[in-house]
Amino acid sequence: MAKPPLMSELAASGNTPEILFWVGCAGSFDDRYKSVTLSVINILEKVGIKYAVLGQEESCTGDPARRAGNDFAFQMLAINNIQILDAYQVKKIVTACPHCFNTLKNEYPALGGHYEVIHHSQFIQQLLQEGKLKVEGGEFKGKKIVYHDSCYLGRANDIYEAPRSIIEALDADLVEMKRSKAKGLCCGAGGGQMFKEPEKGAKDINIERTEEAIDTGAEVIAVGCPFCMTMMSDGVKNKEKEGKIRVYDLAELVVKNG
Amino acid sequence: MIAQLIFIICLALTIFFATKSVKRIVRNIGLGKKLDLSGNTSERIKKVVLIALGQKKMFARPIPALLHLFIYAGFLIVNIEMVEIVLDGILGTHRLFAPSLGGFYTFIVNVFEFFAVAVIVVCILFLIRRNVLNIGRFHKPELKKWPLLDANIILIAEIALMFAFLNMNAIDQILQAKGNPHFHTTGSLIFSNVFIPLYSFASENGLLIAERFYWWFHILGVFLFANYLPYSKHLHVILAFPNTYYSKLNVVGEINNMPEVTKEVKLMLNLPVENSLPSTEPLRFGAKDATDLTWKNLLDAYSCTECGRCTSVCPANLTGKVLSPRKIMMDTRDRVEEIGNNIDKNGAFVEDGKALYSDEYISKEELLACTTCNACVEECPININPLDIIVQLRRYMVMEESKAPGQWNNMFSNLENNFAPWKFAPSDRFNWADKLND
Structure with a gap:
């Protein structure tokens, strides 16, 4: 696979890509989620769309700062990002992180940043619908896959069908947890929880959610969010089910399916 | 004549005290910060019709x-x-x-009676659900004492009012049958008929007294109930309508921008500052007390009927943390009432050393437990938003008090220095692509 084109290089040669792939901090630094980034790159390359990434010019969107109550930190990052995005005249952004997605889409406009923002699940769904990407009948055919809704994709932005349509396209057996879609239970990492120990309680939220996923009898827990990925993977580890259940991102499912 | 006079005095008193209550509540809600929610009328009316009138979210x-x-x-x-x-x-x-209405009168009163019976049956079921069955959301710590009593008072009052209404109609029919000229025929009222045998032993005089007793009991009960509403969680019967009207129109994922912060940040970054940004510094960033919240947050609090659907889906609460979104709303209402009473007593607010963000009301531990997952917001049948209050209190805790937990402070400094929440060098941000061929 080729190294993804950088926005700065394209701009220097007078090119503007159709989409900017917003990698996000987890996609850049988290060892597990880097694989998701590579899967998205794989898909982008496969369909031959003109895209670019920001590379070192990208910063955190500020989501965890805003939700933890630090709007100074949020706005410093957001305003800086908007300056860069606008300098490159970015119009359309695809991201594999629902937190980046929500912030870029819903919170940057108030600071003057207006972009068409698409979550990678929607992007893949579009490619499948347009026939640009084909996935049916591969490794996951007939396998039981449970989709865990990310709060920032689901309730926060009403996106429930795009992720499920991908799993269905794989000819997999899509199953639902008791609490799904608008009633989906949080993985426990949102609102800044990813970056601190949980408050004292009877149980960790990700354990509660993982148990629910395990109860479905699925072989794969599909996620579309880096925080959910961490929380569900930790949950599966905690339950010593690593041999039986794998946690995959939607883009990974598509790429692994071959 | 005397009866009419007494009635008119009671009605006038009801209106007088109800007006006073309305004024008090409107004043208290107005203690919140300004927030312009005008416009989008048709979209807002649609929300009222679907959610308040149509009870769409209840049917989950x-x-x-x-x-x-x-x-x-x-x-x-x-x-x-x-x-x-x-x-x-x-x-x-x-x-x-x-x-004048004749047969239609018979029909309409029968409809009233049907619903009166339905209300009695359902109120009994609700009393059982609340007090006997083990339904988790009715047995949380914030629902002890007054809130529990309040709920039971409402249900019992409704049963008593409907019982009086039906018995009044039953006796009326007996007196009609006896040919008492004062009692014009109503036609057969099929639900209150059931109560007729209860009075078979009574004399006509006794029946006349009983009929008046139930009539007065019913109407005075209604008058009292109307004046009880403003002090009760039952206020939702009225406020659900304005509250859904003013509910959030954008997706719930959006957390409101703080323009007062934007100005400071732009000055720091040497960027041009638009004139539209607020020019005066706010008293404080975020919210410490109920009056730092917006009027919509306070309307939310007054609209809450403490059903606890929010708490029953809150991931923090489900896993044993102290946070309960319902308690956030109850505390907000209690505190703004307290501030309102303080103003009434002293003419203007006199510092009482209390605040909404405090161990007495909403504690730091509660605020820190929230995952901002919006489950509470999604669940509320009348679009109350506890998360909006939590975020504003967090803003005060973090930006004014500087009391974020240590791990959050590390995250903030990583964001400031490395532009990522984790401690990685910004120059390493593109290293994930290293293993790909150039």
Whole structure:
């Protein structure tokens, strides 16, 4: 696979890509989620769309700062990002992180940043619908896959069908947890929880959610969010089910399916 | 004549005290910060029709929704009867509309009676659900003492009012049958008929007294209940409508921008500052007390009927953390009431050393437990937003008090220095692509 084109290089040669792939901090630094980034790159390359990434010019969107109550930190990052995005005249952004997605889409406009923002699940769904990407009948055919809704994709932005349509396209057996879609239970990492120990309680939220996923009898827990990925993977580890259940991102499912 | 006079005095007192309560609540809600929610009228009316009037979100839980619908419809429909009762009270007439409406009168009173019976049945079921069955959301710590009593008072009052209404109609029919000229025929009222045998032993005089007793019990009960509402969680019967009207139109994922911060950040970054940004520094960033919240947050608090659907889906609460979104709303209302009473007593607010963000009301531990997952917001049948309050209190805790937990402070400094929440060098951000070929 080729190294993804950088926005700065394209701009220097007078090119503007159709989409900017917003990698996000987890996609850049988290060892597990880097694989998701590579899967998205794989898909982008496969369909031959003109895209670019920001590379070192990208910063955190500020989501965890805003939700933890630090709007100074949020706005410093957001305003800086908007300056860069606008300098490159970015119009359309695809991201594999629902937190980046929500912030870029819903919170940057108030600071003057207006972009068409698409979550990678929607992007893949579009490619499948347009026939640009084909996935049916591969490794996951007939396998039981449970989709865990990310709060920032689901309730926060009403996106429930795009992720499920991908799993269905794989000819997999899509199953639902008791609490799904608008009633989906949080993985426990949102609102800044990813970056601190949980408050004292009877149980960790990700354990509660993982148990629910395990109860479905699925072989794969599909996620579309880096925080959910961490929380569900930790949950599966905690339950010593690593041999039986794998946690995959939607883009990974598509790429692994071959 | 004396009865009419007493009635008019009671009605006047009811209106006087109710008006006072309305003024108090409007004033208290107005203690919140300004927030412009004007415009988008048609979209907002649609929300009211679907969510408040149509109870769309209630039906996510069909059984309580159906039961609630009976009380709700009963409340709306049986109250039409109040027009006649009040006019009778003022004019000294008896069943003013019976002669002119004829058969339609029989029909409409039968409809009222059907709903009266439905209300009694459902209120009994609700009393059982709340007090006997083990339904988690009715047994949380914040629902002890007054909130529990409040809920039971409402249910018992509704049963008593409907019971009086039905018995009044039953006795009326007995007196009609006896040919008492004061009692114009109503036609057969099929639900109150059931109560007729109860009075088979009574003399005509006794029946006349009993009929008046139930009539007065019912109407004075209604008057009292109307004045109880403003102090009760039951206020939702009115405030659900404005509250859904003013509910958030954008997706719930959006957390409001703080323009006062934007100005400071732009100055720091040497960027041009638009004139539209607020020019005066706010008293404080975020919210410490109820009056730092917006008027919509306070309207939310007054609209809450403490059903606890929010708490029953809160991931923090489900896993044993102290956070309960319902308690956030109850605390907000209690505190703004306290501030309102303080103002009434002293003419202007006199510092009482208390605040909404404090161990007495909403504690730091509660705020820190929230995952901002929006489950509470999604669940509320009338679009109350506890998360909006939590975020504003967090803003105060973090930006004014600088009391974020240590791990959050590390995250903030990583964001400031490395532009990522983790401690990685910004120059390493693109290293993930290293293993790809150039």
